Structure formats: C-alpha cells, structure tokens
Amino acid sequence: MTSASGSEPRFIGIDLSSPVLRVAIVNNDGRIEERREVRIDADQLLGQVAQVVSELRGVNSNIEAVGIAIPGLVNRQTDRVIASRDLPLAVRENLHSEFMKATGARVEIENDANAAAYGEYKVGAGRGSRDMFYITIGAGIGGAIILEGKLWTGASGFAGEFGHITIDTEGLECECGNTGCLETLASGPSIVRRANDRLYRDGTSSLSKLAINKNFTADDVAHEAKNGDDFSMMMIERTGKYIGTGVASVLNLLNIERVVLGGGVMDAGELILNPIIQEARRRAFQPCFEATQILAATLGADAASIGAAMLARDATA
Numbered sequence: 570m571t572s573a574s575g576s577e578p579r580f581i582g583i584d585l586s587s588p589v590l591r592v593a594i595v596n597n598d599g600r601i602e603e604r605r606e607v608r609i610d611a612d613q614l615l616g617q618v619a620q621v622v623s624e625l626r627g628v629n630s631n632i633e634a635v636g637i638a639i640p641g642l643v644n645r646q647t648d649r650v651i652a653s654r655d656l657p658l659a660v661r662e663n664l665h666s667e668f669m670k671a672t673g674a675r676v677e678i679e680n681d682a683n684a685a686a687y688g689e690y691k692v693g694a695g696r697g698s699r700d701m702f703y704i705t706i707g708a709g710i711g712g713a714i715i716l717e718g719k720l721w722t723g724a725s726g727f728a729g730e731f732g733h734i735t736i737d738t739e740g741l742e743c744e745c746g747n748t749g750c751l752e753t754l755a756s757g758p759s760i761v762r763r764a765n766d767r768l769y770r771d772g773t774s775s776l777s778k779l780a781i782n783k784n785f786t787a788d789d790v791a792h793e794a795k796n797g798d799d800f801s802m803m804m805i806e807r808t809g810k811y812i813g814t815g816v817a818s819v820l821n822l823l824n825i826e827r828v829v830l831g832g833g834v835m836d837a838g839e840l841i842l843n844p845i846i847q848e849a850r851r852r853a854f855q856p857c858f859e860a861t862q863i864l865a866a867t868l869g870a871d872a873a874s875i876g877a878a879m880l881a882r883d884a885t886a
C-alpha cells in the first residue's frame with residue numbers, strides 16, 4: 570500500500586565522517602525530504618544506525634536501499650573497509666555485512682570524499698558535466714575523480730589523494746610520511762598553524778583581529794577575512810594559491826571538464842575561490858585551463874549523505 574506521493578522509491582543516505590551521524594531520506598532526484606542528526610557513540614554505532622534507519626522507514630515505507638559514507642577506504646568489489654582512522658576497530662573490515670545485518674536493508678558503503686563527490690556530481694555543482702574532479706578542504710584535504718559518470722578509484726582505491734601531492738619540497742613533514750604535502754599548507758589546522766607562526770614573527774600582523782584570540786580556528790580566519798581584516802585576507806589568499814597550484818597539476822594531468830571544491834575551508838567563498846582560479850590559470854597549460862570550470866560546491870554538509878543515497882540508488886541499475 571502506497572500513498573499518492575510516496576510510490577516513488579526513496580533512499581537513506583548516512584554520513585559517518587563527523588562526530589554527528591547525519592542521516593537523510595533522499596528522493597529519486599537527490600532532494601532531502603527528512604533528516605536526523607545523532608551524536609555518534611563509537612561503541613553503539615551499529616545500533617544507532619539500525620535505530621535511525623528503522624525510524625525513517627516508519628516515516629516513509631518506500632525506502633529501497635541505504636548508502637553510507639565512511640571516513641575510510643572501501644574496496645567496492647568486495648565491500649570491505651581497507652583502512653579507517655575513525656571507526657571503532659571491531660566493525661572495521663566487516664562494516665558492510667554488519668550494517669546489512671543491523672538494518673535489514675541493502676547497503677552500499679563508500680569513502681566519504683567519494684560519496685560527497687558523487688553527490689555534487691549528480692545534484693550539486695558538478696551537475697551536467699561528464700568528468701569532474703572533486704576536492705574537499707577541511708580538517709584534511711581529500712579528492713575524488715569521476716570519469717564518465719563513475720568514480721575512478723585507481724588500482725587499489727587511493728586515486729584522488731589530492732591532499733598529499735607535494736607543493737613545497739622543503740616543507741613540513743606530513744602524517745603520510747612525505748614532506749610539504751598540500752595538506753600541510755592548506756587544511757584548516759594548517760591555516761591556523763601558518764597564521765600563528767606569522768602573528769608571532771611579524772610586528773604588523775599583531776594589528777590583526779586574530780591576535781586578540783589565541784585559540785582561533787580556520788573558520789575565524791575566514792570570518793575575519795570576510796570582515797576585511799588584511800592579515801586574514803592575506804592568509805586566505807595564500808591558502809588559495811597553494812590549492813590553485815595543486816589544481817593546475819590536476820588540469821594538466823586530466824584536462825578535466827569541471828573542478829568542484831567543497832569542505833569547511835571553502836566557506837570563505839570568493840575570497841578563496843578567486844585566488845585558486847587565478848593560480849590555476851597562471852600555472853596550468855592554457856588549453857587545459859580554458860577547457861575547465863572551477864566552481865564552489867553547492868551541497869554544503871549534505872554532500873556526503875546525498876551522494877551516499879545516490880550511490881545506493883544507482884547500484885540498483
């Protein structure tokens with residue numbers, strides 16, 4: 570028995586990449602119809618997912634499948650989780666079958682950056698393009714490649730590790746073992762570190778509003794930049810140049826149609842997008858630059874849950 574508006578299939582998208590479990594009922598067009606947010610309790614994760622899925626099935630009886638974005642690498646052939654820093658150990662490798670058991674639903678799991686990329690590709694800033702490179706810049710920097718409508722994950726699932734391309738050969742050590750990765754310069758924590766170093770060294774920068782608050786975040790830097798604070802504007806602009814340097818390499822390598830940038834650091838808006846585009850233009854092979862569109866993501870924090878739901882939808886086809 571179905572209601573008039575409810576005969577269409579619906580999908581549940583779940584994002585496990587933040588401390589808050591973000592869950593949504595998503596319709597066939599990628600629109601969120603209902604949402605829930607629950608603080609994740611790592612020891613109760615399976616139960617929490619099972620409970621919210623069952624609750625949402627009560628809201629809409631046409632749930633066809635569940636897509637889950639996780640902060641880890643997923644082998645989509647075997648549905649096994651290869652590596653994850655942030656999930657409880659006990660459920661790591663078998664996460665997929667554990668989720669199937671717990672929810673009684675068909676479940677698709679995918680890496681969070683890949684899921685967000687797919688969301689933007691289907692219903693966000695990537696819509697209408699055939700090939701897209703997605704970049705997320707927040708606490709870390711991730712990337713994903715979509716070619717002809719499909720996520721391209723490489724020989725062992727690591728394709729698109731945009732945060733770990735080398736920008737500064739003399740740079741700081743990165744957690745991946747390399748030095749001078751983009752992530753050591755342009756992630757949220759790296760922006761804070763660079764701003765602190767400079768506030769400490771440079772007399773004129775003590776005039777910055779950031780100097781008042783010793784424990785500022787990357788969001789504060791973006792906020793002060795928007796308010797016209799010169800020092801914060803300079804920090805955001807330099808960050809954009811580092812990212813644009815990486816984007817130029819992507820353009821040269823892939824001659825890709827569209828680049829979409831999301832994540833918290835992009836909340837600085839045009840203040841960061843413009844220097845990214847300028848630097849990419851300055852450094853990329855000109856025909857590659859001219860063939861591409863570089864855009865800010867449009868789905869915000871919903872990208873991964875919408876993308877996971879869309880992956881669950883498209884896996885049926």
Ligand SMILES: [Zn+2]
Nearest residue numbers: 733743745750
């Ligand atoms: Zn690295």
